[in-house]
Amino acid sequence: MKDLVESSGVRVAFKEVDVVTTGTFGAMCSSGAVINLGHADPPIKIHRAWINDVPVCHPGAAVDLYIGATMMSETRPFEYGGGHVIEDLIRGKEVEVRAVAYGTDCYPRTRLETTITKEDLNQFYLLNFRNCYQRYVCATNSRDEVIYTYMGKLLPRFRNATFSGSGELNPLMNDPDYETIGVGTRIFLGGAQGYVIGEGTQHDPGNRFGTIMVRGDCKKMSPDFIRGAAFTRYGTTLYVGIGIPIPILNEGIVKKVAIHDEEIFTDIIDYGVPRRDRPRLGRVSYRDLKSGKIVIGDRTVRVSPLSSLRKAKEIAEILKSWIEEASFYLSAPVERLPTDTVFKPMKQTREVVFVGDLAHEAVTCGEDESIEMAAKRIVEHSVNHLVVVDDEGRLKGIVTSWDITKAVAEGVRRLREIIVRHVVTAAPGEPVEVASRRMAQHNISALPVIDRKGRVLGIITSEDISRLVGGGRYG
Amino acid sequence: MVRVLLRFSREKAGQPITSQVILETGVPINILGAYIDQQGGEILVEVPSDRAEEVIRAFRERGVTVDVRKLIEVDKGRCLDCGACISLCPVGAIAFTKNLSVVFDREKCLGSTCGLCVDACPVKAIRLIG
Numbered sequence: 344m345k346d347l348v349e350s351s352g353v354r355v356a357f358k359e360v361d362v363v364t365t366g367t368f369g370a371m372c373s374s375g376a377v378i379n380l381g382h383a384d385p386p387i388k389i390h391r392a393w394i395n396d397v398p399v400c401h402p403g404a405a406v407d408l409y410i411g412a413t414m415m416s417e418t419r420p421f422e423y424g425g426g427h428v429i430e431d432l433i434r435g436k437e438v439e440v441r442a443v444a445y446g447t448d449c450y451p452r453t454r455l456e457t458t459i460t461k462e463d464l465n466q467f468y469l470l471n472f473r474n475c476y477q478r479y480v481c482a483t484n485s486r487d488e489v490i491y492t493y494m495g496k497l498l499p500r501f502r503n504a505t506f507s508g509s510g511e512l513n514p515l516m517n518d519p520d521y522e523t524i525g526v527g528t529r530i531f532l533g534g535a536q537g538y539v540i541g542e543g544t545q546h547d548p549g550n551r552f553g554t555i556m557v558r559g560d561c562k563k564m565s566p567d568f569i570r571g572a573a574f575t576r577y578g579t580t581l582y583v584g585i586g587i588p589i590p591i592l593n594e595g596i597v598k599k600v601a602i603h604d605e606e607i608f609t610d611i612i613d614y615g616v617p618r619r620d621r622p623r624l625g626r627v628s629y630r631d632l633k634s635g636k637i638v639i640g641d642r643t644v645r646v647s648p649l650s651s652l653r654k655a656k657e658i659a660e661i662l663k664s665w666i667e668e669a670s671f672y673l674s675a676p677v678e679r680l681p682t683d684t685v686f687k688p689m690k691q692t693r694e695v696v697f698v699g700d701l702a703h704e705a706v707t708c709g710e711d712e713s714i715e716m717a718a719k720r721i722v723e724h725s726v727n728h729l730v731v732v733d734d735e736g737r738l739k740g741i742v743t744s745w746d747i748t749k750a751v752a753e754g755v756r757r758l759r760e761i762i763v764r765h766v767v768t769a770a771p772g773e774p775v776e777v778a779s780r781r782m783a784q785h786n787i788s789a790l791p792v793i794d795r796k797g798r799v800l801g802i803i804t805s806e807d808i809s810r811l812v813g814g815g816r817y818g
Numbered sequence: 819m820v821r822v823l824l825r826f827s828r829e830k831a832g833q834p835i836t837s838q839v840i841l842e843t844g845v846p847i848n849i850l851g852a853y854i855d856q857q858g859g860e861i862l863v864e865v866p867s868d869r870a871e872e873v874i875r876a877f878r879e880r881g882v883t884v885d886v887r888k889l890i891e892v893d894k895g896r897c898l899d900c901g902a903c904i905s906l907c908p909v910g911a912i913a914f915t916k917n918l919s920v921v922f923d924r925e926k927c928l929g930s931t932c933g934l935c936v937d938a939c940p941v942k943a944i945r946l947i948g
Contacts, residue, residue, distance in 0.1 A: 368898070370940065422942075495902050496938035503905035570898060572940035582898060582940070635904070635914075647905035649940070651898045653918035 345511065348601035356597050362666055362673065363600045365514040366586040366658030369507050369650025370572055372413050372493065373473035373544065374581040376429045376561055379465040380406040380440065388450035392442040394428050405450060412581035424579025427571030432461045434566050467561040469533060473543035475585045477515035477553040478609050479507040481627055481646065483639060486615035491576035495649050497614055501639050504611065504646040509655040510604040510629030514587035515553045517600045523589050525676025531586030531662045532557055534565030536671060547686040568658065584654060586662040588673050604630035611639055617777050619688060696811060698778050699771030702792040702801035705730040710739055712758050718747050728789045730799050731762050737797045740764045768793050769803055779808045820870040823929060824861045825883035831859040839876045845869045851931030862931040889929025889947060892922050896943035903935035903944065
């Protein structure tokens with residue numbers, strides 16, 4: 344279609360083409376499945392339940408459960424989760440159900456253990472409350488350590504970047520004003536036919552971050568298009584394949600589906616800053632992203648997708664063949680999706696404390712000082728950490744009272760020899776919670792606070808955090 | 819060129835074996851990656867194909883475990899062809915084909931001396947060998 348519009352123009356394309364099929368196959372965390380187990384004898388009103396050790400929610404009455412894709416196994420966390428349970432059930436595998444209850448007069452049973460397959464379930468429906476993002480940001484990492492995120496593994500200092508979504512093939516990108524996609528639109532979902540049941544949560548069409556809520560019968564789905572997945576140190580999720588047909592009702596729609604990757608832009612976002620509003624480092628098109636290389640500042644950075652473009656194309660092709668062989672019928676929406684909703688931030692009633700609020704002046708020294716001088720400073724200021732800086736106040740290393748003690752015991756005389764050069768740091772704009780997590784991860788008790796140029800602004804110690812939590816200066 | 823993974827036990831890691839082999843055989847050995855810890859060490863080297871046998875023998879005589887098996891195994895049945903691994907590879911051994919499938923170039927792959935891609939695979943389809 345895109346080529347046809349380019350070669351022959353909108354009018355010809357409108358005459359020639361009836362439907363354009365689209366597709367995407369990516370990790371969609373806000374996914375899950377509703378199942379109904381049927382009643383046991385004696386019956387149980389499930390209070391808590393697990394499938395293959397993955398906790399599942401019990402949002403309804405006695406035996407309805409919701410398997411959330413991101414819920415993780417209690418015995419194999421970060422490896423196996425709700426997404427994998429859904430995939431295993433779709434594959435026809437047996438899964439173990441465990442449940443406990445408090446027991447009532449009508450539901451006396453308090454424990455349940457059984458194994459089931461999808462055939463044993465009354466209903467097994469995929470019910471995803473946010474899928475199919477119109478586009479997503481490109482993620483990179485400014486920190487000097489590897490970070491593991493829902494956008495994948497991000498190497499230190501912008502050494503790679505990741506993105507998600509299929510760009511010009513993305514369903515919602517081809518109908519950005521929701522003229523044909525609405526409540527009741529029949530779609531390809533996980534290898535079967537499903538439906539759009541509304542806008543997805545966080546639907547933000549004005550900023551081209553539209554989403555949809557979908558439902559489909561898992562019993563008819565294929566593991567080729569529904570796959571459990573695990574992002575290291577982030578958790579489990581579900582890869583979902585979605586394809587949506589766009590009927591070419593008028594020339595306006597022709598123009599919209601003719602969109603190209605080079606016209607779809609997204610922001611490059613620094614995931615190294617763990618805040619709601621992460622720094623925006625630039626703008627790239629999906630054409631740049633799909634080329635494998637993007638430019639951030641003055642460097643060229645390798646970029647790779649997290650969603651499968653091959654599968655996205657396959658989905659669009661399969662949907663096309665379904666329509667051609669008349670096994671899939673397009674449906675008109677019964678209600679349009681909102682085009683004016685916005686994605687509001689959370690209302691927070693308790694203030695977050697930032698590193699900058701808590702940090703205090705660091706006791707510093709130069710690299711060429713003697714061990715005795717360093718020891719004197721530590722005693723004078725009654726601190727445990729000396730931050731080593733150069734003439735311009737830039738961080739050069741750190742020395743603790745333990746390092747000094749050890750140096751004295753071993754007869755080391757020069758401070759230079761005991762300075763720890765690889766220093767874990769904090770930025771003033773980071774929440775204290777994030778900094779304290781970093782301290783725990785590295786098993787250390789203080790972080791020098793530095794600005795973007797590496798100049799020391801202060802220090803934050805575990806004592807500061809204890810005071811914050813336990814009361815005292817900030818309590 | 820042939821890629822060979824050399825494994826050094828803790829005692830062997832302290833000896834200048836690689837230098838000795840280079841001096842003895844006169845073969846230019848290209849070191850692609852090296853790793854050492856308390857248990858010993860590993861070096862991934864590249865040697866000219868016609869001299870590989872001689873070099874391998876020289877290392878083995880000195881008690882080094884020489885491994886010429888492939889370095890990485892990708893379960894194509896599991897792989898989603900997402901490409902999450904591609905931008906992590908420091909030597910460009912992973913790429914998309916024309917039809918957007920992910921392929922690994924085993925000649926370029928650094929194997930266990932690198933392994934950056936392994937824990938980035940969302941479906942755990944990549945396994946290091948050895």
